[in-house]
Amino acid sequence: MATEPEPPARRTPPAQTSRSAARAETPAPVESPARAAREGAVGGSRRPAGLAAGRITPVVSRGLPTRSGDSTPDWLEPAMAANGIGSFDWDIRRDVLEGDPRACAILGLDAGRFDRSSGAFLAMLHPEDAPVVRRRVERAVTELGQCGAYYRTVFPGGELHAVRFRGRVLADAFGRASRMVGFVWDATVELHKRERAGELAMLREERSRFIKEAARALSEAVTVRDVARVFTELPLPGLPPDGLVLASLEAGRLHVLGASGYRSEDMHPFHRSPLLPIHPGAEAVRTRLPVFIGSREEYRERYPEAWGLLAERFPRSAWAFLPLIASGRVIGVCLVSFDDDRELDTDERTLLTTLGGLVAQSLARARLHDAEHELAAGLQRVMLPRTVPSVPGVTTAVRYLAAGSGLQIGGDWYDVVPLPGGHVGLVIGDVQGHDVHAAGIMGQLRIALRAYAAEGHPPAAVMARASRFLADLDTDHFATCTYAEVNVDYGVVYAVRAGHLDPVLRRSDGTGVVMPVVGGLPLGVAPDEEYRVTRFSLDPGETVVLCTDGLVEARDMDLDTGFARLCEAVGRPLPARGESAQDPLELLADRIASQAADSTEREDDIALLLLRWDGPAGGLAAQQLRRRIGQADLARISELRGELRDALRRWGVPELVDTAELLASELVTNAIRHTDRDAMFTARLYREPAAGTRLRVEVEDESDLWPTRRTPGEQASSGRGLMLVEALADGWGVEPRGTGKRMWFELGL
Known part of the structure; x- marks a missing residue:
């Protein structure tokens, strides 16, 4: 039964033994016009029985076959012998294969011991090549054409050889396949060349892949340390080095950035040492060409x-010194060393030179990045407070996270300001922009606002003066800010907001809530803006969280979602004080900052300020309230009355609230109206076992004008203040202070 012709098999590199190595030559079939008729006459296929069954029965002779009528030219045998070519003759009908001695030697057959079985002959071929050779021969027999193949054969000793053969099928008088005659020659040398070519191709592909991976890894290296780490971990293909050293060159001195294969103590003497002119690395730097040394003798x-x-200090036998050149300037040198003698070929030297160029560009970029980062970090450190002052009664924690791109500097800032009377002011703000200009404005505004607060001005006045100051700078920038003054004695907060975010509170039950604060325009927008104060109280252990918008707002996160995440982070449980080596407030600050610190693509810098009111020692509020009242600041009197009410309730004497509030208001108003200076208000509660509990309120001013008790008429609108004090207080009086006076009254339970 005839078989359909198959297309030639795909060519496969001989080094890949898992694929077939048989190679088809282009067949040139001999067409017979009467082939169909003859096939019909004989009534069968030309394919012999042995071949159809997958069997070829070879009969090997010790000499050339001799057939009647054959005529062999005299020059053919010497030509074949000179070229190592053997001949074969396959009788297709008898299924007998004959070959000359050269063919037997090429095929690895021993004519005297060969068992003449088809199985033994096919077993000599490579398992992947035998079926391919059989199919080629079957096709040639079917088509009365020629065939050829390149295949591997296994000698009895196990050696792998390659063989090529070329044969043509001859037909008898009836047009049927009768014989196949052809040549066979050894192709083992060609096999080795193919294997070597395959190895070289694989090595080139591996080196090309290495260059791509190295370029990718070095492009992702941001800092100089990253570049050194990537370089010392590179697996060079085909020539694995035993030592790698990367050093930068600064003012003629080497700075070792990283090394592998060398001990750190061996590299220490060379760090920050001058590059001697006698050294091969100096030649590489001077000539800007790599220096290759193949042996210790060289x-x-x-x-x-x-x-x-x-060289005698290190057991190396071959070296490559590569200059690192970037922007036409030598910035360093890298060393690649080997334990054995190594004469690097052209491809290997090209690979190392290319690697040196990649490392140089990456190192130059990383050095520029580190310089910019150091500049930005230094400027930011100068602009922000170096330390946060410690204020008794409260605990603070601060964090600053630079933007993930650009100069990593911006206009966000925080500050903690100790205030007169033991109170503390909290400042959080953000100047428009993310550059050096914004950072400079931020520094000026921070200092001005700190000065206003330290002078004792109320929060609204501090914010108004800061806005006027920024407008006077004429920078075309505005700033958002929140200023909160915390009464450390009893935990009352007075907050003012200028276009900034509301604070978040961590309540005593562990929940996080947003505390609404009345807002005004950003600083610098309207110099005459008047800001309103929002007052709220804290219980011992409660925390105020102030932040800038970079924490709660991003390209993929709106403000509501950001505040929800912040409140969730603030409200998660914390260890109690004493259960952890770190203060719970620091743990809370780390938790909040970690939500944004994991992104290198952060678009905005972040300032974070936390304050926890620890409460009075022993669980009782401090028994003193001290406040400064500014001249002509009548609104401050209303705030003072509220503070006094809260203080008396916390001190456990609510029955004194109404009388104390009325009399304190009279004394403060009298000092403000009849003097041209500020007044200092002080309230103290004394608990004495003998005399009982009494409240003393004092109002100090710098005026020498003493109050005069009057008797107003029924229609008079003033003059009754001292009358009320005298009627309701248990005692009152006026005391000189050298400069000014002190008015006081006392109330007892």
Whole structure:
């Protein structure tokens, strides 16, 4: 039964033994016009029985076959012998294969011991090649054409050889396949060449892949340390080095950035040392060309002075010194060393030179990044407070996270300001922009606002003056800000907001809530803006969280979602004080900052300020309230009355609230109206076992004008203040202070 012709098999590199190595030659079939008729006459296929069954029965002779009528030219045998070509003759009908001695030698057959079985002959071929050879022969027989193949054969000793053959099928008088005659020759050398070519191709592909991976890894290296780490971990293909050293060159001195294969103590003497002119690395730097040394003898011959100083200390036998050139300037040198003698070929030297160029560009970029980062970090450190002052009664924690791109500097800032009377002011703000200009404005505004607060001005006045100051700078920038003054004695907060975010509170039950604060325009927008104060109280252990918008707002996160995440982070449980080596407030600050610190693409910088009111010692509020009242600041009197009410309730004497509030208001109003200076208000509660509990309120001013008790008429609108004090207080009086006076009254339970 005839078989359909198959297309030639795909060519496969001989080194890949898992694929077929048989190679088809282009067949040139002999067409017979009467082939169909003859096939019909004989009533069968030309394919012999042995071949159809997958069997070829070879009969090997010790000499050339001799057939009647054959005529062999005299020059053919010497030509075949000179070229190592053997011949074969396959009788297709008898299924007998004959070959000359050269063919037997090429195929690895021993004519005297060969068992003449088809199985033994096919077993000599490579398992992947035998079926391919059989199909090629079957096709040639079917088509009365020619065939050829390149295949591997296994000699009895196990050696792998390659063989090529070429044959043509001859037809008898009836047009049927009768014989196949052809040549066979050894192709083992060609096999080795193919294997070597395959190995070289694989090595080139591996090196090309290595260059791509190295370029990708070095492009992702941000800092100089990253570049050194990537370089010392590179697996060079085909020539794995035993030592790698990367050093930058600064003012003629080497700075070792990273090394592998060398101990750190061996590299220490070379760090920050001058590059000697006798050293091969100096030649690489001077000529801007790599220096390759293939053996220790070559090193000793070319650099005898450096050999005695350096090479004998390290057990290396081959070196490559690569200059690192970026923007036309040598910025360093890298060393690749080997334990054995190594004469690097052209491809290997090209690979190392290319690697040196990649490392140089990456190192130059990383050095520029580190310089910019250091500049930005230094400027930011100068602009922000170096330390947060410690204020008794409260605990603070601060964090600053630079933007993930650009100069990593911006206009966000925080500050903690100790205030008169033991109170503390909290400042959080953000100047428009993310550049050096914004950072400079931020520094000026921070200092001005701190000065206004430290002078004792109320929060609304501090914010108004800061807005006027920024407008006077004429920078075309505005700033958002929140200023909160905390009464440390009893935990009352007076907050003012200028276009900034509301604070978040961590309540005593562990929940996080947003505290609404009345807002005004950003600083610098309207110099005459008047800001309103929002007052709220804290219980011991409660925390105020102030932040800038970079924490709660981003390209993929709106403000509501950001505040929800912040409140969730603030409300999660914390260890109690004493259960952890770190203060719970610091743990809370780390938790909040970690939500944004994991992103290198952060678009905005972040300032974070936390304050926890620890409460009075022993669980009782401090028994003193001290406040400064500014001249002509009548609104401050209303705030003072509220503070006094809260203080008396916390001190446990609510029955004194109404009388104390009325009399304190009279004394403060009298001092403000009849003097041209500020007044200082002080309230103290004394608990004495003998005399009982009494409240003393004092109002100090710098005026020498003493109050005069009057008797107003029924229609008079003033003059009754001292009358009320005298009627309701248990005692009152006026005391001189050297400069000014002190008015006081006392109330007892």
